[in-house]
Amino acid sequence: MSTVTEAPPASTPKAVPPRHTGRLAGLLGALAPRARLLGIVGGIVAILGSQLPWATFVLNQGAYPELATLPFGFTGFRLHLVILGLAAIVVAAIRVPAADRIVRNLGIGIVAVAVINGLYITVEGGGLGAITAADGAVAFGSVVALIGGVLAILGGAAGGAERRPELDWKLPLWVEWLLLVVIYVLMLLVVAAGLTSGGQGGVVNPYSGAVFLSFLGAAGGAFAGLNASGLLGYVATLSERHRVFSVIVLLIVALGLPLTSAGTEYWMTVASNIGVYAATAIGLNIVVGLAGLLDLGYVAFLGIGAFVAANLSGATASAVGIHLPFVLVMVISAVVAGIFGAIVGSPTLRVRGDYLAIVTLAFGEIFVRSAQNNIGGLTGGANAIPNIPAVGVGDFRFNDSITIGSVQLPSGVLYYVMIVLLVAGVMLVFGNLKYSRLGRAWIAIREDEDAASAMGIRTGPIKILAFLLGATLAGLAGAFFAHKTGVVAYDSFRFLESVTLLSAVILGGMGTIPGAVLGASILFVLPEKLREFSDYRLLIFGLALVLIMRFRPQGIIADKHRRAELAEEPEDAAKEAPGALPTRVEP
Structure with missing residues (x-):
């Protein structure tokens, strides 16, 4: 007859150290005490890189001035880097819940913007001539921004793997309704900005594809950070709580697209x-x-x-x-x-x-x-x-333009x-x-x-x-x-x-x-915005699908049944808890 000695219950830790092996584990372990500092420094370096030269020549005098030398401003991909960098600094400094995950995702967005624009400028400039001029001038803004993104990723990875918080704030009814309206209007403005990035629709701009890819990289990092913070989950809960109101507001917001820059x-x-x-x-x-x-x-x-x-x-x-x-x-x-x-x-x-x-x-x-x-x-x-x-009513046809007051x-x-x-x-x-x-x-x-x-x-x-x-x-x-x-x-x-x-x-x-x-919107907009890359459009399109299916197999907006089917098996809490005693079997 054998007896089983149960291990004492161990409290589940709030944060679980990331599981890595080999040299990477040693590096992250050494950086763990400085995780916050790395996140702050990464954001600062990314902002600094946004204001440094990215090219030693002028790509275009009007359509894409952000790729010229001077003066620099807060437009285009430079604005994307500034926003992501400031967010990384604030999150790392005040230590919001799941700060390490948020900083890591923001760092991924910074790296995406730096790589997309850096590669594009180099290719468009005919090679290294984009970053090194004949007079010895060097444009290293993309390199500095890339370093900032890597530092933010390292800081987030070294800080731990704190679970995404489940937010369920109870607010007055009118406050929750107002919050939903503001969120949906912001979503409309982001969509309009993405559609018109690189120039208005119908205007020939040879750089619109690169600008759109940069926007996607920045938006992906920002939304991943919001998802890690639990805010996107809270918005979904709030929308489900006020389903009828959310549907009405979404319908009105969708009808407001012609009044934006995409109109x-x-x-x-x-x-x-x-x-x-x-x-x-x-x-x-x-x-x-x-x-x-x-x-x-x-x-x-x-x-x-x-x-x-x-x-x-x-x-x-x-x-x-x-x-x-x-x-x-x-x-x-x-x-x-x-x-x-x-x-x-x-x-x-x-x-x-x-x-x-x-x-x-x-x-x-x-x-x-x-x-x-x-x-x-x-x-x-x-x-x-x-x-x-x-389609028409009387002499009026639906493909005619209309004027409402002073708005055409x-x-x-x-x-x-x-x-x-x-x-x-x-x-x-x-x-x-x-x-x-x-x-x-x-x-x-x-x-x-x-x-x-x-x-x-x-x-x-x-x-x-x-x-x-x-x-x-x-x-x-x-x-x-x-x-x-x-x-x-x-x-x-x-x-x-x-x-x-x-x-x-x-x-x-x-x-x-x-x-x-x-899904239909993404698959229809991507080919339209990537017409600049006519020779590589299908390659980029297919690569994007592969990456999304690799890291999000249940889809961008997952059904709860599919999410449960594709969820990873939870690890044993005794293995995760430091100091937990293994179960011992005595003969």
């Missing part, structure tokens, strides 16, 4: 297209995110809705030759796409996994080839269906308002479905179809319903797409578009409403 005709067109892909991605989220059915031909339903709308809208090249009201066209397009969705969903009764993906891929290819061959004269073939009439809004703003309302309605449908009996049945099928069937769930009809509803939402978005662009061609609905939509769902977060919208 140009170019960005209204881009935003409208983002709305189309966002609504389509939400529909795909039902099929993939909730029901777990891999669909590689989903863009075909968007195309079906678009071609049906084109033929019923009175276009000159339409084979039908009738002109129905816009609302009726939207309904018919959604119904027809939904019927095709149910037809495609029927094979799901007998196939799963990779075989289902092949079936949906085949349907998408059949649709594209049929559209290319102008089957029945309904798709226009290579000539497409052009001259689709714009760009053309296409009403299309943007329409797609925002459409996306809001689709989000409402998705939200209600997710938490309904049908939504829970989809989730059960996604987790284990055999177990769901054993529990009495009729998996066959429920999977067909997923395809039907997802295709209906895609057809609705396709009808809007046809009227907004004024032309529908089969080139807009190729396999690559299905992959992009699927990537948007996975990147944003499967099973979440904001995730699909955010």
Whole structure:
């Protein structure tokens, strides 16, 4: 008979030293007493680097003056470094909760800005000539800023691994509402600043891509720091606590985009297209995110809705030759796409996994080839269906500019308002479905179809319903797409578009409403802003996706079920607690 001697309970420490091995562990251990000082010094050095020369030549006299020699100011990437550096100094000095994690993330943002702009200046300058002139002058601002970021990262890593605090402040109702309004307005301004970074939309600026990448690096570091502080989690809790109010404010804030710096005709067109892909991605989220059915031909339903709308809208090249009201066209397009969705969903009764993906891929290819061959004269073939009439009321068209008082809004703003309302309605449908009996049945099928069937769930009809509803939402978005662009061609609905939509769902977060919208926005904006790097645009785009999936596999906005599935196994508290005695077994 053996007895087990239990170890005495050990208190869980507030901060857990980082687990490193070898020389790195020794270095961080030696730097631990000076962690705060390293964070402060790193912020100071980053600010100093922002005001030093970054190039010994002038890249451009007007479009990108921050890359010239003198004078320096607080614009562009220099402003990004100053903000991140000041934040690192303040956080390290006053020792807020989880200060080490915050400083480390801010340091990563500083390093990203320094590397992106330093490499760009060097490449644009033809090599080392960007930093070393013939007269011996040296521009080392990027190097100094990089050192500052590295010092901040070392200070944060050496300080420990304090857990992210769970903030749940209880404030008066009006204060929480006011706080939500301020946060959402700030988010709108940040989005507008990111869209117009490097120049206004439609204005040719050869350096807009580099400026946008720098903005992304700075914004990524700042948001990572806010997440480590627990503030982003508190905002999510606050939004959930006042869900109806948050939805109303978000809708109003989204409608306010034309009043910001992004209120140009170019960005209204881009935003409208983002709305189309966002609504389509939400529909795909039902099929993939909730029901777990891999669909590689989903863009075909968007195309079906678009071609049906084109033929019923009175276009000159339409084979039908009738002109129905816009609302009726939207309904018919959604119904027809939904019927095709149910037809495609029927094979799901007998196939799963990779075989289902092949079936949906085949349907998408059949649709594209049929559209290319102008089957029945309904798709226009290579000539497409052009001259689709714009939506209008009387003599007024939605693609006209409007003036409200002394404010003149760009053309296409009403299309943007329409797609925002459409996306809001689709989000409402998705939200209600997710938490309904049908939504829970989809989730059960996604987790284990055999177990769901054993529990009495009729998996066959429920999977067909997923395809039907997802295709209906895609057809609705396709009808809007046809009227907004004024032309529908089969080139807009190729396999690559299905992959992009699927990537948007996975990147944003499967099973979440904001995730699909955010994923679609990112995947549509990135190629637009990276046109400067025409030869390397797809390389940068793919690398960004790989990095996000490596460090955030559950998506940017993770569903709680996915977060629980992909969470790391918690370590034994006895191993983490210093001085804890191991369990001993005596014979």
